[in-house]
Amino acid sequence: MTMTTCPGAGRAGRFWLRWLLWCLLVLCGSAAQAQNCWNSGKSDLNFGPIAVGSAATTMGDVQVTCRASDWPLAPTVFRMCIYAAGYPTTADISPRRMTNNGVDGQPPKFMPYYLYSDAARTSILGPEGNSSYTAYVRTFTVPPSTTQTFTIPIYGRATATAGLPGGQGFYAYNNTVTVDWAGGLLGITPANCNGGLLVAGGTATFGLQVQASTINSCTVSIASASDMDFGSATSLAAARDSTSAITLNCPSNSQWKVGLSNGLHAQGTQRRMAGPGSDFISYELYRDPGRTQRWGSNTASGGDTVNGGGSGSGSPVTLTVYGRVPAQPAVQPGSYGDTITVTLTY
DSSP states (O other), X not given: OOOOOOTTHHHHHHHHHHHHHHHHHHHTGGGXXXXXEEEEEEEOEEEEEEETTOEEEEEEEEEEEEEOOSOTTSOEEEEEEEEEOOSSSTTTTTTEEEEXXXXXXXXXXXXXXXXXXXXXXXXXXXXXXXXXXXXXXXXXXXXXXXXXXEEEEEEEEEEOOTTOOSSOEEEEEEEEEEEEEEEEXXXXXXXXXXXXXXXXXXXXXXXXXXXXXXXXXXXXXOOTTOSOOOOOOSOOSSOEEEEEEEEEEOOTTOEEEEXXXXXXXXXXXXXXXXXXXXXXXXXXXXXXXXXXXXXXXXXXXXXXXXXXXXXXXXXXXXXXXXXXXXXXXXXXXXXXXXXXXEEEEO
């Protein structure tokens, strides 16, 4: 018995086997469940209460459920591209804005915020088709005939800028988040988030809500260069004047009072700076440039304090403190000083 072999016959057989498998995959695909993804939930972003002049961070997410194909040859690899459109235009994403819709007869106020694709909040989540923003891409692998849900985090940062009213809510309902997905059969990792040969594709869409509120609070700061310095003198035979500054940052609808203590070395209500030995230099602080209205600490009545607030812009307010060392007898040479406590009531 004899047998003749033909070179390449084995390779040809393997080629036809692959071709047959591909044909079965294409022709019989309707009998098997194809890969698919869909919108299955979300978690909106809530920044909570934010003090005016401060920032806050939070995070939300969208949930995408994917089902792998029934074909048992290999798992389905899903590639997802996540986008967030701007509102009302694609340019309105850096920053985005929440609004209080206007209250108490005032025009609407806006709180800026950003959406990011990373926990470090460095990559802004941008709209589809805009190469100015880093693509937000996630890849997941699902075993054959299996359904899994994937949570895609979205990170946020908001700033309650100066000028916003306190004690009010801010909202944004217009964040449209789109997840373009592509699922590759036979273990193929899709090169993009669109369909292709052996790659199915689709889109899941979410309406993500964002909210925050402002705290009716104020902050006070004294600039590093605003310490009151009366300078050097060889004699106190004549009065010496100086000024310093206090800066407030309050909501636009707040009412506030600023009081100044009598210091550490006062004798009764007379403010004094302490120096060498037991010597003191008397001085006073005033609310007006003429130095006739003493600046005191009675924030309860507000009679000797500096008071303000209302429904203005809410921009930082700088208050000038007017100081005077009156003429007085000579004291020992040396450095004299005192510490004043600033009390802000709102």
